[in-house]
Amino acid sequence: MAKDDIPIHPKKGLDPHLCVCPKCGDENGEIAIGHLLKAEVSNGQTVYYNRGKRKETEARVTAAGYTLGPGKDTDEHEKVPGGLCKNCEKEIKEHRNIVCNEKGVYFKCKGCGAEGVLRRAAVETLWAPDGVAKIDAMRDKLGRVGVEFNKCEKCSGTFS
Numbered sequence: 480m481a482k483d484d485i486p487i488h489p490k491k492g493l494d495p496h497l498c499v500c501p502k503c504g505d506e507n508g509e510i511a512i513g514h515l516l517k518a519e520v521s522n523g524q525t526v527y528y529n530r531g532k533r534k535e536t537e538a539r540v541t542a543a544g545y546t547l548g549p550g551k552d553t554d555e556h557e558k559v560p561g562g563l564c565k566n567c568e569k570e571i572k573e574h575r576n577i578v579c580n581e582k583g584v585y586f587k588c589k590g591c592g593a594e595g596v597l598r599r600a601a602v603e604t605l606w607a608p609d610g611v612a613k614i615d616a617m618r619d620k621l622g623r624v625g626v627e628f629n630k631c632e633k634c635s636g637t638f639s
Contacts, residue, residue, distance in 0.1 A: 486514040486530040488552075496553060498561025502571075509561040516550035517559075527559045578623045584614060585625030591634035597626075 488494040491514075498509035514530040522545050528536040533550060540547045553559065563571070574596045577583035582599045603611055618624045 484531075485512060488514040488530075491555070494553075496557060496559045499558045500562070500564035500567050501560040502563060502567040505564050505566070506558070507561050507564040511559050511561065515553045515559065517553050518550040519548040521546040521548070527553065575623075582615070582618065585623065586631070587625065587627045588629075588631035588634060589627060590630040593631050593633045 485493065493512045494514060496511045496515060498507055498511055499505060500507045511527070515527055516530055516533075517525055517527045518536075519525055520540055526536060526540065526547070528550070537547045574583075574585070577596045577598060578585055582602070584597045584602050585594075586597055587594045597605070602614060606614065614624055614626075
């Protein structure tokens with residue numbers, strides 16, 4: 480197959496699929512075309528690839544330390560992950576600004592899966608001055624910092 484060829488499905492032709500944002504699941508205005516296959520990775524993720532691209536896909540998965548399961552056709556109207564939607568792109572830029580320029584902190588909750596950022600005032604409220612100093616030292620070393628809570632304000636009314 481030439482580099483720019485679109486693999487045609489023997490029964491479904493171009494077999495178009497609407498793409499969704501991988502972060503929020505909303506449609507993002509993209510369409511995937513061609514004979515699209517999906518396979519499960521040993522870490523539980525699903526990857527999508529065009530027929531004829533199995534070797535490249537498997538090489539990327541193997542390089543990450545995982546194995547790729549057998550490929551199978553996507554369902555006829557299955558939506559597939561594509562690029563970020565405009566809202567998520569905007570949110571990520573805002574979060575990056577809060578963390579990198581305003582000394583905020585990324586957070587993730589184990590309890591409910593919520594993700595986001597804490598502004599500097601919240602960081603100073605949640606941690607004693609020595610904890611804030613440790614966070615700042617980590618930020619100086621890594622450029623940004625994140626924390627993981629067992630429960631957050633959303634699922635328990637407080638952070639813990």
